[in-house]
Every structure is written in C-alpha cells, then in structure tokens.
Amino acid sequence: xxxxxxxxxxxxxxxxxxxxxxxxxxxxxxxxxxxxxxxxxxxxxxxxxxxxxxxxxxxxxxxxxxxxxxxxxxxxxxxxxxxxxxxxxxxxxxxxxxxxxxxxxxxxxxxxxx
Amino acid sequence: xxxxxxxxxxxxxxxxxxxxxxxxxxxxxxxxxxxxxxxxxxxxxxxxxxxxxxxxxxxxxxxxxxxxxxxxxxxxxxxxxxxxxxxxxxxxxxxxxxxxxxxxxxxxxxxxxxx
Numbered sequence: 001x002x003x004x005x006x007x008x009x010x011x012x013x014x015x016x017x018x019x020x021x022x023x024x025x026x027x028x029x030x031x032x033x034x035x036x037x038x039x040x041x042x043x044x045x046x047x048x049x050x051x052x053x054x055x056x057x058x059x060x061x062x063x064x065x066x067x068x069x070x071x072x073x074x075x076x077x078x079x080x081x082x083x084x085x086x087x088x089x090x091x092x093x094x095x096x097x098x099x100x101x102x103x104x105x106x107x108x109x110x111x112x113x114x
Numbered sequence: 115x116x117x118x119x120x121x122x123x124x125x126x127x128x129x130x131x132x133x134x135x136x137x138x139x140x141x142x143x144x145x146x147x148x149x150x151x152x153x154x155x156x157x158x159x160x161x162x163x164x165x166x167x168x169x170x171x172x173x174x175x176x177x178x179x180x181x182x183x184x185x186x187x188x189x190x191x192x193x194x195x196x197x198x199x200x201x202x203x204x205x206x207x208x209x210x211x212x213x214x215x216x217x218x219x220x221x222x223x224x225x226x227x228x229x
Contacts, residue, residue, distance in 0.1 A: 035217075042205060099213065103215065
C-alpha cells in the first residue's frame with residue numbers, strides 16, 4: 001500500500017562523499033518535492049518538480065541537486081555532504097501544483113554524515 | 115512571504131480529553147490553504163485536516179476540527195476524545211496557488227497523550 005517510497009530509510013555517508021537518496025511513487029502525481037528536516041525543526045523545501053520542470057528554492061545550497069528521470073522516480077544528490085547536511089530528507093508528491101490537492105509524504109531517509 | 119508560527123513546542127493531554135493546538139500565520143495572498151499534518155515517531159507525515167481560506171465554515175474530520183479565524187490569521191486544531199495513537203508531532207502548514215504547492219511549515223507541536 002505504500003504510495004511514496006523512499007530508499008534507504010537510513011543512510012550513513014562519509015564527509016565529502018557523494019550520496020544519492022531515492023524516492024518513488026505509485027500515485028502518478030505530477031509534482032514531487034524534496035524537503036529537508038533537521039532535528040526538532042520544521043521541514044524546509046529544497047526543490048520540486050512539476051512534471052519535468054525543475055524549481056529550485058533560492059536558498060537551497062548548490063551542493064544539492066535533483067533528478068527526475070520519469071514520473072515515478074526522483075533522486076536527491078548531495079555532491080559533498082558536510083556535517084550540517086545531516087537531517088531527515090522527506091519526499092512528497094501531489095497531483096497538482098496549486099496547493100489544492102493533498103501532499104503525500106514518504107517515510108523519509110535519515111542521513112548521517114561521519 | 116508566508117510565515118507560520120506554532121508557539122507551543124510541547125503539549126500533553128490525558129486520554130479521552132480534548133486538546134487544542136495553536137497556529138498563527140501571515141500571508142498577503144487571498145487564495146491560500148491551511149493544513150495540519152501529523153508526524154508520528156519514525157513514521158511518515160500524514161494530512162490530518164485542511165482548510166481553504168475562501169471557506170468560512172470550519173473544517174471537521176471525525177475527532178479533529180479547526181477554528182479558522184481569518185481576520186486574526188489564526189488556525190487552531192482541536193482534538194476531541196484524544197487517543198494514545200494521537201501521540202505525534204503536529205505541524206501547521208500553509209500554501210497558496212502561486213507557490214507550486216510548496217508547504218510552509220510551523221515549528222511543530224509535540225503532543226503526548228497519556229493513559
């Protein structure tokens with residue numbers, strides 16, 4: 001029944017070593033989002049895709065990139081993880097980009113940087 | 115820019131009692147949406163309830179209801195007959211038509227339901 005699936009649930013990476021987090025969805029939603037949630041903080045949007053159109057938040061560091069090869073999959077690439085990038089990364093989807101439809105979240109990937 | 119503020123970092127309630135979580139927001143938009151999301155420990159975030167700003171009637175979903183005060187920019191969540199499974203972090207969030215569905219979250223309120 002899982003509709004938004006994130007892999008892995010837990011990821012440990014070394015300082016400076018590139019890492020990729022993945023997200024897949026079975027909802028056929030047009031919009032996919034990546035949020036970063038640091039400990040005891042609110043989730044913060046990094047970027048989102050509306051179909052193939054990529055939208056980067058102004059304050060998302062250049063160290064973060066994303067790919068969406070098809071409707072179902074979206075990847076978050078962190079080129080050179082720093083200690084400050086340790087966080088829970090949440091993937092979400094919605095059918096439309098106008099805020100009028102519910103966002104569905106995955107269980108998140110907790111990233112640890114050592 | 116939209117902002118969302120939750121001033122209660124933690125709350126607790128006895129099982130079967132009622133609790134109200136507070137949220138205020140600020141926006142210059144006329145067409146916006148407000149949400150309460152629940153994030154249980156180690157589980158995914160799920161939508162509890164949503165409110166369209168143009169609707170005057172307060173949204174209700176079973177034991178969950180909101181008190182939407184548009185002029186005061188207040189959007190509180192009332193949980194009636196609290197259950198142990200309601201223990202979670204609750205986030206108030208907003209978005210509008212022009213933001214591509216981007217959710218602006220408050221800082222969250224950690225709710226503990228005690229037996």
